[in-house]
Amino acid sequence: MSDEQRRDSLADQAAAWVPPWERPRQPAPEATAPEAADPELVPEATVPEVTGPAAPDHEGTESEAAAAPTAAPAPDVTDIAAEPATPPGSGQDAPDPVASGNPAQARDVPSRQAAGRRRVTAAPEPAPELSDTELRGALEAILLVVDEPVSELVLAQVLEQPAERVGPMLDDIAAGYTAAGHGFELRRAAGGWRLYTRPEYATYVERFVLDGQSVRLTQAALETLAVVAYKQPVTRSRISAIRGVNCDGVIRTLVTRGLVEECGTETDSGAFLYKTTTLFLEKLGLNTVHELPPLAPFLPDDVEELADATR
Secondary structure (H helix, E strand, O other), X not given: OXXXXXXXXXXXXXXXXXXXXXXXXXXOOOOOOOOOOOOOOOOHHHOOOOOOOOOOOOXXXXXXXXXXXXXXXXXXXXXXXXXXXXXXXXXXXXXXXXXXXXXXXXXXXXXXXXXXXXXXXXXXOOOOOOOHHHXXXXXXXXXXXOOOOEOHHHHHHXXXXXXXXXXXXXXXXXXXXXXHOOOEEEEEEOOEEEEEEOHHHHHHHHHXXXXXXXXXXXXXXXXXXXXXXXXXXXXXXXXXXXXXOOOHHHHHHHHHOOOEEEEEEXXXXXXXXXXXXXXXXXXXXXXXXXXOOOOHHHOOOOHHHHHHHOO
16 A cells, blocks of 8 residues: 555544544443454454544443443552451461471370460378377487477477377377486477476486586586576676676676576666577476575575675
């Protein structure tokens, strides 16, 4: 085709072109839109060739939009990216590791479930009740190794037996030792129980233990200890006034040996107060200081005259 024929053909097409707003409206097709439009089946007359810019068509596009196939809206990528993942433990259904076919996760499920369970500690079984023979033997074994008097409550806790059985059993053991004439006896002292040698065998025990060594207290220490025992709690100045001499050194000796201890201060002067210890009661075989013998039989008859003479 020559150039002149091409120009005539284009001129004819431009002259035959009708604007969209002047085209007659066609009724919307009742049938559903085809799945895919084949460009070969569309007639050429329905596809006008546009050679220049055209104004927007608002009226004609309505019929074309009705005839055009309805396309599914594309998913919003931003919404999918912004959607947060389901956190663990949020209450939503979690995927089943067994159904998903992951054996590693399936093995971890029982361990996690077991870890979440509360561990219940079984209550300890009560201790079996000992017979009288077993209780007697256990008490004797403990009393042989103690180095200070032990109370009935401590013995009951160690043996896991009621204290109502321990007390009468100790009395029975003490009575049995005395009746059998053993060289030792079970005696209550300093709020507890302990085995002691009998006084009639003290000479032989001293000879064996001391073996020529003298551990006796001096006369000054014995006098000071007696004042503290009968006047406790008492201050150093009071002890010195009763004895008539300074007793600071003797008090320090008695404290070092564990026979005397501090027990507070005097309200008026702030001086330290002293009293006897549990070791003192143990050494004398006493349960309390109230078992000390009275002083009246040991005082001279003219004690009042002597007191008046020293003033």
